[in-house]
Amino acid sequence: MPSLGADMEAGTLVEWLVKPGDAVKRGDVVAVVETAKGAIEIEIFHDGTIGELVAAPGSTVPVGGVLARLGDGSVTAVPAARPAAAPEPARASPAPEPRRPPPAGTRARATPAARQRAASLGVALDGLQRTGVDGAICLADLSQAAKPAPRRGGFDPKAMRAAIAAAMARSKREIPHYYLSLSVDVTATLGWLDRTNAGRAPPDRLLPAVLLLRATALALAGTPELNGFWEDGAFRPGDGVHVGWAVALRGGGLVAPAIRNADRLGLDELMAALRDVVGRARGGGLRGSELTDPTVTVTSLGDRGAESVLPIITPPQVATIGFGRVMERPWVVDGAVLPRRIVTVTLAGDHRATDGHRGGLLLARIEALLQTPEVP
Amino acid sequence: MTKDETMAMLAEVLAGIAPEADLTTVTAKDDLREALDLDSMDFQNLVIGLHERSGLPIPEEDYPRLFTLEGMLAYFAAAKRA
Numbered sequence: 001m002p003s004l005g006a007d008m009e010a011g012t013l014v015e016w017l018v019k020p021g022d023a024v025k026r027g028d029v030v031a032v033v034e035t036a037k038g039a040i041e042i043e044i045f046h047d048g049t050i051g052e053l054v055a056a057p058g059s060t061v062p063v064g065g066v067l068a069r070l071g072d073g074s075v076t077a078v079p080a081a082r083p084a085a086a087p088e089p090a091r092a093s094p095a096p097e098p099r100r101p102p103p104a105g106t107r108a109r110a111t112p113a114a115r116q117r118a119a120s121l122g123v124a125l126d127g128l129q130r131t132g133v134d135g136a137i138c139l140a141d142l143s144q145a146a147k148p149a150p151r152r153g154g155f156d157p158k159a160m161r162a163a164i165a166a167a168m169a170r171s172k173r174e175i176p177h178y179y180l181s182l183s184v185d186v187t188a189t190l191g192w193l194d195r196t197n198a199g200r201a202p203p204d205r206l207l208p209a210v211l212l213l214r215a216t217a218l219a220l221a222g223t224p225e226l227n228g229f230w231e232d233g234a235f236r237p238g239d240g241v242h243v244g245w246a247v248a249l250r251g252g253g254l255v256a257p258a259i260r261n262a263d264r265l266g267l268d269e270l271m272a273a274l275r276d277v278v279g280r281a282r283g284g285g286l287r288g289s290e291l292t293d294p295t296v297t298v299t300s301l302g303d304r305g306a307e308s309v310l311p312i313i314t315p316p317q318v319a320t321i322g323f324g325r326v327m328e329r330p331w332v333v334d335g336a337v338l339p340r341r342i343v344t345v346t347l348a349g350d351h352r353a354t355d356g357h358r359g360g361l362l363l364a365r366i367e368a369l370l371q372t373p374e375v376p
Numbered sequence: 377m378t379k380d381e382t383m384a385m386l387a388e389v390l391a392g393i394a395p396e397a398d399l400t401t402v403t404a405k406d407d408l409r410e411a412l413d414l415d416s417m418d419f420q421n422l423v424i425g426l427h428e429r430s431g432l433p434i435p436e437e438d439y440p441r442l443f444t445l446e447g448m449l450a451y452f453a454a455a456k457r458a
Contacts (some may be wrong), residue, residue, distance in 0.1 A: 044382050198437075201433065202420070202434055203431075205420065207417065209416060228392075248415065274417070302415045303415075304409060
């Protein structure tokens with residue numbers, strides 16, 4: 001069971017998308033796992049052949065627990081994606097690793113109570129996980145099997161809230177935040193956007209968020225100290241600018257899937273990427289790697305949001321950038337007061353990794369880049 | 377486009393964007409973005425859906441006319457006469 005975020009302790013297997021004997025290669029989606037952030041498609045991180053599916057659909061597996069084995073069973077098929085998003089130490093002891101079922105043909109061992117319950121539920125004993133003594137099926141395994149599979153695309157608002165609370169409490173406890181803010185005149189850039197969109201059909205139009213995202217990604221590429229992770233007492237730079245884009249979910253909650261190498265995408269490509277991740281964040285189908293890849297998080301409050309946001313860093317990242325609503329404001333331009341469109345850009349930085357001087361450079365870069373949206 | 381046609385079109389497009397949205401709770405003058413909790417991306421998707429079904433270009437400068445049910449009905453009623 002991979003860790004899909006600092007806040008994840010366990011996941012529930014919804015379904016397997018492969019079966020024993022299937023050839024898989026790194027990056028293939030092999031399973032769907034229900035997490036506090038909804039149903040997530042889990043990718044495999046090795047090439048090989050599926051040997052054994054250890055976890056049964058409906059079972060909850062702690063982070064680091066075995067979901068499946070590859071080939072001869074010596075290799076765990078779905079290891080934690082990487083240590084970057086190490087979870088909080090679990091307070092409850094993790095569930096025991098389900099034991100491997102016996103070879104086919106042998107009668108499934110089960111406690112008498114479990115056997116009776118299985119009969120009343122109409123559940124076959126073969127294929128159930130076995131956490132009882134000596135690998136027998138016990139009552140707990142049956143209650144796992146009897147649980148309805150969580151639906152894809154939805155999420156449990158309570159679990160989502162708890163997961164956000166856990167990650168943010170950890171952030172506030174461990175990360176010495178500093179905050180910076182800069183009001184940026186975006187009149188020229190939004191004028192360019194209006195003219196560009198005027199010549200486009202609705203499906204091809206760009207949202208202002210795309211200009212903010214692109215300026216931020218390019219600025220981060222030039223300020224690598226703010227793009228990466230704080231791990232084991234040291235900063236590890238990201239292997240690219242993978243922007244976690246904060247998406248508010250209907251019914252409450254938040255998820256920030258990665259837009260990979262956002263600094264290398266043009267505006268139309270970024271718009272397509274944004275539409276894609278927002279759609280999947282809300283409709284289901286996010287991949288595990290999209291939750292673990294972000295090297296930084298960006299929040300844009302949009303056209304109905306507050307004037308500015310003081311964001312909280314998502315561990316183990318070292319920075320997060322926020323954009324408030326674009327407001328029309330009286331502004332001094334060349335000695336005259338004019339109505340201008342202003343957006344407040346904010347940065348929360350991790351003082352263990354950087355200081356306000358470096359953060360200020362990032363905001364100044366974002367400001368400069370927002371003046372010239374058309375420059376590739 | 378008649379009122380019924382516009383409402384049917386709107387309901388169909390909204391079903392793909394905000395499945396839980398209930399148009400019967402929205403009054404004629406409510407801002408749809410507030411009443412149905414539509415963000416910029418949702419609203420753009422709404423415009424795309426209305427554009428595809430109505431065939432109208434719906435330039436961005438017209439967006440404010442689509443913020444309320446009243447405005448939207450007037451917009452698509454006028455479009456028929458044009």
